[in-house]
Amino acid sequence: MVKINIIGTGNVATHLxxxxxxxxxxxxxxxxxxxxxxxxxxxxxxxxxxxxxxxxADAIPPTDGIIAHTSGTTPADILVFKGIRTGVFYPLQxxxxxxxxxxxxxxxFVESNDPSTQDSLAGLASKISDSVTIADSDKxxxxxxxxxxxxxxxxxxxxxxxxxLHDNGMDFEVLRPLLSETLRKTQSIPPAAAQTGPAARNxxxxxxxxxxxxxxxxxxxxxxxxxxxxIINTSKHP
Amino acid sequence: MVKINIIGTGNVATHLxxxxxxxxxxxxxxxxxxxxxxxxxxxxxxxxxxxxxxxxADAIPPTDGIIAHTSGTTPADILVFKGIRTGVFYPLQxxxxxxxxxxxxxxxFVESNDPSTQDSLAGLASKISDSVTIADSDKxxxxxxxxxxxxxxxxxxxxxxxxxLHDNGMDFEVLRPLLSETLRKTQSIPPAAAQTGPAARNxxxxxxxxxxxxxxxxxxxxxxxxxxxxIINTSKHP
Numbered sequence: 281m282v283k284i285n286i287i288g289t290g291n292v293a294t295h296l297x298x299x300x301x302x303x304x305x306x307x308x309x310x311x312x313x314x315x316x317x318x319x320x321x322x323x324x325x326x327x328x329x330x331x332x333x334x335x336x337a338d339a340i341p342p343t344d345g346i347i348a349h350t351s352g353t354t355p356a357d358i359l360v361f362k363g364i365r366t367g368v369f370y371p372l373q374x375x376x377x378x379x380x381x382x383x384x385x386x387x388x389f390v391e392s393n394d395p396s397t398q399d400s401l402a403g404l405a406s407k408i409s410d411s412v413t414i415a416d417s418d419k420x421x422x423x424x425x426x427x428x429x430x431x432x433x434x435x436x437x438x439x440x441x442x443x444x445l446h447d448n449g450m451d452f453e454v455l456r457p458l459l460s461e462t463l464r465k466t467q468s469i470p471p472a473a474a475q476t477g478p479a480a481r482n483x484x485x486x487x488x489x490x491x492x493x494x495x496x497x498x499x500x501x502x503x504x505x506x507x508x509x510x511i512i513n514t515s516k517h518p
Numbered sequence: 519m520v521k522i523n524i525i526g527t528g529n530v531a532t533h534l535x536x537x538x539x540x541x542x543x544x545x546x547x548x549x550x551x552x553x554x555x556x557x558x559x560x561x562x563x564x565x566x567x568x569x570x571x572x573x574x575a576d577a578i579p580p581t582d583g584i585i586a587h588t589s590g591t592t593p594a595d596i597l598v599f600k601g602i603r604t605g606v607f608y609p610l611q612x613x614x615x616x617x618x619x620x621x622x623x624x625x626x627f628v629e630s631n632d633p634s635t636q637d638s639l640a641g642l643a644s645k646i647s648d649s650v651t652i653a654d655s656d657k658x659x660x661x662x663x664x665x666x667x668x669x670x671x672x673x674x675x676x677x678x679x680x681x682x683l684h685d686n687g688m689d690f691e692v693l694r695p696l697l698s699e700t701l702r703k704t705q706s707i708p709p710a711a712a713q714t715g716p717a718a719r720n721x722x723x724x725x726x727x728x729x730x731x732x733x734x735x736x737x738x739x740x741x742x743x744x745x746x747x748x749i750i751n752t753s754k755h756p
Binding site: 290291297311317329330333351353372373374375376379381385386387411418421422423424425426427428429430431432433434436437438439440441442444445447448449450452454455456457458459460461462463465466468469470471472473474475476477478479480483484485486489490493494499501502504506507511512513514 | 529531539567568569589591610611613614617619623624625641648649656657659660661662663664665666667668669670671672673674675676677679680682683685686687688690692693694695696697698699700701702703704705706707708709710712713714715717718719720722723724727728730732739740742744745748749751752
């Protein structure tokens with residue numbers, strides 16, 4: 281059985297340990313002390329925040345195994361100082377500690393300057409996922425930026441909606457059917473075509489009324505105004 | 519059987535006609551000519567854009583039935599010049615012409631200055647929906663603004679993600695598992711708690727790298743910067 285050091289204690293590390301259960305022999309490694317590190321492992325996966333990758337890689341004891349990080353935005357060559365058997369093992373997903381996931385649907389993007397290492401990383405990913413792609417660092421960065429908009433920023437829109445409802449004595453629950461339908465729509469038509477609402481139809485009366493309503497909350501009003509303009513411009517030049 | 523004039527030709531009118539099929543006798547009325555208008559109908563529902571409500575209401579022939587509009591943001595009293603049996607019949611949903619909907623899950627918000635009219639509008643909504651609430655114009659406006667963030671603005675984030683992927687030779691399809699999981703998360707934890715990503719962990723290295731990546735597209739870069747700041751501020755003061 282393949283042996284893997286999973287270095288990290290965050291959401292990605294936790295989920296990789298779960299994903300490989302029964303499919304590989306995994307060791308959970310503390311990124312600060314390297315406690316538990318197995319030098320004979322076939323892979324050492326660094327699943328820590330981008331800022332810490334370099335430092336953690338530096339602390340990894342000598343190993344003949346492949347070393348890879350899980351970051352969307354960090355270039356592959358940050359690990360080259362550890363040898364040529366290094367690369368990237370990037371899962372495109374949002375990980376929360378206490379939510380179960382079907383790992384087979386998570387797209388993995390792998391990269392290495394060394395072709396045989398790249399093959400090995402792809403093989404490792406295919407043990408848990410049906411979707412494995414070779415992607416260079418530029419493509420991976422585009423994927424990460426796109427996923428920040430699609431996931432993190434969309435979620436922030438829901439946080440703001442939640443705040444507006446709460447401030448007016450209502451609950452986020454009331455939006456559930458709308459949210460489900462919003463997502464269902466993007467599954468059958470491209471998001472640009474699915475765009476509805478006052479901005480999409482350039483309904484200045486409603487937009488003005490909403491801006492007046494948001495007058496007391498400068499941050500939210502600014503976001504409303506800017507995203508509305510962006511939708512109007514996108515609708516004009518699709 | 520209850521008789522309803524559905525005045526309008528847009529998405530909301532189309533879906534109301536479908537929703538009431540078999541549950542009421544409906545007439546589709548052209549908002550420009552009032553062709554088809556039945557003066558003996560129990561309800562006349564004005565389903566046109568906010569800007570046009572007043573003008574369409576003006577053109578409605580004399581009727582003893584209740585007149586209501588379907589707008590989230592327009593006050594109930596815009597129709598009072600047509601008599602006291604007037605009000606609001608607001609479905610909180612995103613309607614696209616060619617997508618089928620389960621109407622029973624759509625929350626309806628009704629309002630009238632006249633209590634018996636309000637009861638009648640609530641009764642009409644309960645013919646098609648399991649979720650009917652009385653909400654005054656302020657509450658309804660808060661709902662509408664919240665739904666613009668939750669639905670329209672979230673969808674715009676997906677439009678931008680789609681553009682970034684397309685510009686880099688990739689397809690929106692790759693984000694589907696991430697989108698499904700993003701929505702599934704909000705169904706078990708509040709959106710503020712579900713927030714992940716570089717902004718939520720104030721990962722300045724990744725944020726700077728993304729801003730550099732977006733450098734050529736001023737509009738998208740500005741949105742990235744502003745929404746990132748908003749997430750950082752929200753995470754500081756939850």
